[in-house]
Amino acid sequence: MEIDIMTLFPEAVDAMLGISILGRAQERGHIAIRTHQIRSYTTNKQMQVDDYPYGGGRGAVMQADPLYRCWAYILETHGPGRTIFMSPCGRTFDQEAAKELKARYDHLILVCGHYEGVDQRFLDECVDEELSLGDFVLTGGEIAAMAVTDAVCRMVPGVLPDPECFEEESHWNGLLEYPQYSRPAVWHDRVVPEVLLSGDHGKVADWRKKESYKRTMRRRPDLFAKFDESQLITKAEKKVLQQAKDELAAEDQA
Known part of the structure; x- marks a missing residue:
């Protein structure tokens, strides 16, 4: 199982997913978890990834182009995968969803949003589905992405000592x-x-x-x-x- 996480805070994600059970599983080659700094794919000196929303309103919206460039790099480097946007608007993630993702896909691309949202055009063009942890809102998608990663990866053979550990x-x-x-x-x-x-x-x-x-x-x-x-x-x-x-x-x- 390979999981690529698009985020503005790769250090936070790496710190959590690179230790303990998942850290050892990566060292042994059972899974691969990679983080990608979205700011690295901007085309401006300020590494700006957001701008004001069309139509007015408070806050800012993540721009489509940096997200697309990051996503395209992942596909070019690591091959196609199921692209999932962590969003309170998505279907609720549960154990059955974790089983489904583990059984059907070898490669997941998780997109972590921030600010007031993500430009819908990126979602329409690149995202296969949206997932939510529940009926509440977080300040960013990192916690949700880490939860999905943990729930899916722990079922990969070799990550835990025996299937009984999760069954x-x-x-x-x-x-x-x-x-x-x-x-x-x-x-x-x-x-x-x-x-x-x-x-x-x-x-x-x-x-x-x-x-x-x-x-x-x-x-x-x-x-x-x-x-x-x-x-x-x-x-x-x-x-x-x-x-x-x-x-x-x-x-x-x-």
Whole structure:
């Protein structure tokens, strides 16, 4: 997976994506993350990338030409890729979108906007889609681009030790992840659930699935409403789900 990020603040992006898991994955050649300073593609001495908006109004708009020159350089140097503009006007980015990007594309080009927006002509000519982190606005697209990069790259083979590292986490299968515990077994008079100390892997798996159901039903009923119960084939799977519902109902009545 190759990801090129067009930004006015490459140092900030590099500092975040060049360390820890993603940093090691780049060193080992599993992924390639490159940042590009948009100002380097201006044609004026001031390296100006913005100007006033036609029609009036406050603020400034990022000009189409520096963006285009940066984008064209990436295509010429690293080949074509899926170009995505990080924008509050785009579809909401979620785990399914991350899976889709990882499965369908080997090269992503992420465009980080600033100021009051980006000249629509660049978006119309060069951008394949727009993505948003949610119904809120950031001062720039860097945080969103880093989030997309992290979510996609962590699923690339070799980045994490094993697929289970992300396949059992929240949102992978439409559910929230079960609670996690570590040593010591007792902390501030709070004890680790006995089943996790039993050594019975089957019971542990059932408990984790049950707690995943309960947490999703409790915290994100909107997510659970989309959960397809028909995918539960065995009687054991259906029993675990029913136990979760029964325990949740009992807790509500207590």
